[in-house]
Amino acid sequence: MSTQVKKQSVGFGSLIRRPEFGALIGALAVYIFFAIAGGAPFMAPGGSASWLNVAAELGIIALPVALVMIAGDLDLSVGSVLAASSMTLAILSGFYGLPTWVGIIAALLVGTLIGIANGYIVTKTNLPAFVVTLATLFAVSGLTLGLTRLLVGSTAVSMTADPTTKALFGTLLDGKFSVAIFWWLGVAVLVSWILYKSIFGNWIFAIGGDVISARATGIPVAKVRIALFAASGFGAALVGVLQTCMYNGAQVANGQSFVFNSIIAVVVGGVLLTGGYGSTIGVILGTLTFAIVNQGIYYTGWNADWAALILGILLLIAVLTNNTFRRLALSGGNKKEKKN
């Protein structure tokens, strides 16, 4: 009797009730759709590389942003963090001619520090992360633009990475696949370990689920939230480094598209906007979905404008599905609530 109950709960029924399943269906659906509409070129290695490269950069940002969102916060500042860090690298190692690794460390440090500042302000003031990170998005963007003009006198700075750094951060394998894909894999393994295997991961879920109860159990809530914002800043800075090495330079307007794209990837991946629930596999699938739509459209011969329409609809469906999941999970077993 008891084993029967156990089997049921890990079976198909519970699988389809998880939001990640929706993300899997979404990713498969858009892949099949564009495989048919885009034909052989889309499915060829070059086609796969085009969306994998986009997914890799987005994924490196989306995974830590997902952690922030599971803990119940939001990080909109990633766009400016990316610009600030890539500018830091380009100015230090390009304009001033310092070794590339010095620029990279400084860039990652800049991203992490902006993240810590976000976390510090959010936890000290108790203002919504939405407002605080929107403010940093603008402030950091303005700061980057102002300082770059002041120091360099232009809004674009070129940089040539040394061969080792170029190989590690900015090459295309087989002329197609960006090394960012491997960085993405690394970030995915690390974030999965943090979320599922470390104690810290349990704290993230607890803080997103019920911050007051989490605090009552002795979890250092403020420190965890600050650390997550720092991770999010680090992720954005890493993409800044990858882009600067890949494109041999930086522009102040880089990265703004990641602000909303990362949230789309995370939400399509089944992370609840209210916090408390989410999975790395879901976010990876959400990222792939986004990248497939974003790049697949070019293989169809249609106007690329339609990609945004598809993404908008997917986002709406995902939020509705996630909401339904949340309602079911919260009312499960309570028949009174189900009637509503």
Add this chain to the structure above:
Amino acid sequence: MSKATPILSLKNVSKVFAGYRALNDVSLEVYPGKVLCLLGDNGAGKSTLIKVLSGFHEPTSGTLEVNGVTAVFKSPKDASNVGIATVHQFGGTFPLMSIGRSFFVGAEPTKGRGIFKRFDKKYANETAVREMQQLGITRVTDGDRLIGGLSGGERQASAIARAVHFGANVLILDEPTAALGVKEAAHVLRIIMQARNKGVAVILVTHNVSHALTVGDHFAVLIRGEKADDFAKGERTREQITDLMAGGEAMAELERELSTLTGTINQIN
């Protein structure tokens, strides 16, 4: 009353919020293996009293004693360190976490060492399920299930099991039966008795007199922040308690008023 040292006692505790006296000169004693029922209407000061006991508020005046020694709770952590655990109306747990994970929030078991130190999910799930089964929740066999998928009574049970597992010797239950159906409530009352039999001191906060009478050893009634009455099992009847909670004479007046109303309705019929 003088036989043993109370595990927790309040001596003339008052709590004032910006000029409003939420608690006025309340003294209480809680003994191991006994259930103290804290009765009172909405706004009588029950919640404030719980918050003082669980370390969320410091009393404005008066003292707390743990095992006869004066204690000051600066934070909920201080209270939980001496074994005081509070379970709220909806179980106070994390609805979107698994049973095993939520059971160990803040006290996660680990295996491995160094950078391989990791959350021991198997142990967490097995322990959580075993502790719940010991409280009679036999329907739960899989620690991976989400807390949100449990019934209200099962959630209460998981929270109580958690508190008992982590060595709570004073268990404060805030309206555990208020949101439950009759059967579920009965089950929670049974779980309270099991905790009591394990030697845990239970403070049951409720406005349901029959639930209180079923499990209580000792009773205290709060009215507008003051302790209006304090008595042992069998010293008062159900009616006396209900009247007291509703404010005595006010209740009799209400009954008179209602009887005229029903009279009118009968006349119409």
